[in-house]
Amino acid sequence: MTDICIASNKQTSQKQLKVFIYCDYQNAKLNLEQAKLLLVFAKSKGRLIGKNIYYNSQCKNQAAGKNNLDSVGYTCFDVPCPLKNSADNQLIADCLEDIHSNISPDIVILISGDGDFVKLVHNLQKLGKQVIIFAQVGNVKQKLKELADKFYFIDKLSELVENNTQFKTTSLDAKINYNEAIECLTKAITTTLSQGKRTEFCYIDKLMRQHCVNYQGFSSIHTPDGKKFKSFGQFVDAAVRDAKVQRQGQELFLIELDKLAA
Known part of the structure; x- marks a missing residue:
């Protein structure tokens, strides 16, 4: 599946919302098909300006899995550290830096069900950012799920993308x-x-x-x-x-x- 059918309906004259993907690969391991579908989903929400994946190469299953994601355009950040939350902390730091930069996204898509991100989501929303969260079934903290502006399970990505009527691109010109x-x-x-x-x-x-x-x-x-x-x-x-x-x-x-x- 490609994003052509969705992207073709966008109004190029409108200023699109900026979208950024941040994926906690340790918590939510995307396969190649899910990674592709996520890009389609993100582009249907606006202009995708970044797609970062955070992993720890000291964990063999993470290092091997992320290789496929490089091939479809994701930027993969290795955080080789024995500390449990090292990749999470790097994701949070990078996200906050991006939010306060000249590329500040309007929509943040977070791929994780880890409760460590509750404070980050809360802070993003206080800054007026929309936060969409994807997580794996059975691996998501309820507080994080409740806090999200929109929440989906990763295995529903195919259904979400196929249902094009959900994806009318939001414009900054909405009034x-x-x-x-x-x-x-x-x-x-x-x-x-x-x-x-x-x-x-x-x-x-x-x-x-x-x-x-x-x-x-x-x-x-x-x-x-x-x-x-x-x-x-x-x-x-x-x-x-x-x-x-x-x-x-x-x-x-x-x-x-x-x-x-x-």
């Missing part, structure tokens, strides 16, 4: 007006409170992305004067000023009706 964004925000807060979870910025932003088709992060919100917000926090501050929601630190709450009546 949602301010009032629609406020409505989406309040619904996300209501849902989170009903789940008994903390209404932190990163989780609310995640729900908004999931439940509102046109919301693709704070930069997709357009105010009546045509300006864009520079951060999710700036959008929240505007909602607070307009008495749409309340804020306590990094948590959000709905305006109580009795207070408004008073």
Whole structure:
């Protein structure tokens, strides 16, 4: 299978989202076919700017398996160290460096079910990045699965790619007006409170992305004067000023009706 059928529908006039793949090969060993399908999936999300695989050559099964992945264009980083989390730490360091560079991706695709990446995912989402996670069945931490903006099992890649209707490329030109964004925000807060979870910025932003088709992060919100917000926090501050929601630190709450009546 090639990515031609998916990529041909992209609007070249639009500025595409930048996508970066980071694979923890020790935790999730992609075979050659899965690696190819992952590239198709990533390109359907935007412009693929990087595809890194991290492994430890001191483990023979990792060194042998990664050789096939070189052939389809992945950049493989050997972290030959006896420490258990050495490859994980290198992946995290590289990802954070990329995020704060001039190639900063909009979407991070993480291939791992390792709970060591929970903090990384949380930090990426606080920066307004979308995180898509793939993991192997039976080898994923529940916290990581819940935190992902989107989560899939690796063995479902074939079905995902074949179902082209899921892969309409998201553009940075996607728009949602301010009032629609406020409505989406309040619904996300209501849902989170009903789940008994903390209404932190990163989780609310995640729900908004999931439940509102046109919301693709704070930069997709357009105010009546045509300006864009520079951060999710700036959008929240505007909602607070307009008495749409309340804020306590990094948590959000709905305006109580009795207070408004008073």
